[in-house]
Amino acid sequence: MRATLLSLLSLANGALATVQGFDISHYQASVNFASAYSAGARFVIIKATEGTTYIDPTFSSHYTSATSAGFIRGGYHFAHLDTSTGAAQASYFLAHGGGWSGDGITLPGMLDLEGDCVLSTTATVAWIKDFSNTYHASTGVYPLLYTNPSWWSTCTGNSNAFVSTNPLVLARYASSAGTPPGGWPYYTIWQNSDAYAYGGDSDIFNGDMAALVRLAQG
Template sequence: MDTKRWSSTVRRNCTALSLVALAGFVPVTAQAGPSGPDVSSWQHVDGRMIDWHAVRAAGHQFAMVKATEGLHYVNPYFVPDSLLMRTAGVARGTYHFARPELPPEPQAALYAATVLGQNGPLDLPPVLDLETSGGLPPDALIDWTQRYLNTVQALTGRAPIIYTYPNFWKTAMADTSLFTRYPLWIADYRGEAEPEVPGNWPTWTFWQTTDRGSIPGIGGATDLNLYNTAQGDFARFANMPSFGSS
């Protein structure tokens, strides 16, 4: 997600995992629907602002924007991006880049205070970007993750989305299935018809297909994502009852 912070080579080399229906789960056929980028300060090349009207005109209905990281970092472009996205009619997702070597509750509080709510029109649920262990073993990282998610849900009133990539989840999180009630945003760049889904999630909600995409209005390469319409109506998910599909 934050393309300067972790190796896309690792993600591309994730081994394929056969999806098996679990007892009590019915397999869901994924259907790619609305698309959108995710951005951080890296997409503001030379300090240039993103032209969100051009992003929307190119057919992208949503975008994920980095809000915070750890205990002290706030994306300096978060507020202007949030405001300009709304004026352009682009649904806003916001994410916190986890630093598990630091306690989860204050990180959740920093994120919630920065985004000032995720329940308004054009708001997607909050996102936890989990792609580093902070040196924690799986049991401790699982506990850290649950504590963060509980705190963010209490502060925002919405169940968060988890962003991760298959190999990280299978190793750092011991492929736990404890988080399947949360929507999954999975990074998988292999170019297959479907992404690899770890942790016994029945399906994905968002799929990050590449970190080398090109979108009008955004300078340089950016991540591209798809929403799975098998998860339900995107307009309702994004608090956009009057926002039509394109």
């Protein structure tokens, strides 16, 4: 993963290319994956789990349909930091669709960090590390971390603990991505809108298609 991050950084600095993608959950019960692919989208991140008790009811069908349409795809987990440990939630995610294999079409799982700050900044960083290290121990890759600048600054104290390990998925609905939080020198994916034409949120990968495949390969 370190090599991938460095490779992506060089792409980001050179601003060589971007790849359109999107993310979805059960709120998008029906998605026209074929049309999204025809329009240029090449990756999709699909909600799999929350906490240790919830599985998104559309995850399996969305994942199968995305695969059939030719997408690079992966799952994401919505974190509940106050209900169980990071390790427990990573294990639940892995057991219900959040796994990874270096096949070039499966993205590392994504940890969705948003909402209220329910732990201290120190405890929040420790929780994320617990999740991330558990995921890495099982798969050999670190999960993507999804957050917005306000949440990261307030809830983690703008921690830079994940810069060299975890790719950043930056949520910022604006005309530009701006400066990433937490010392990340660049974002890997920018969620730039909550209204993608074919459902869910619009995501922009910070690199070309070859770099996206490398991310999927670990």
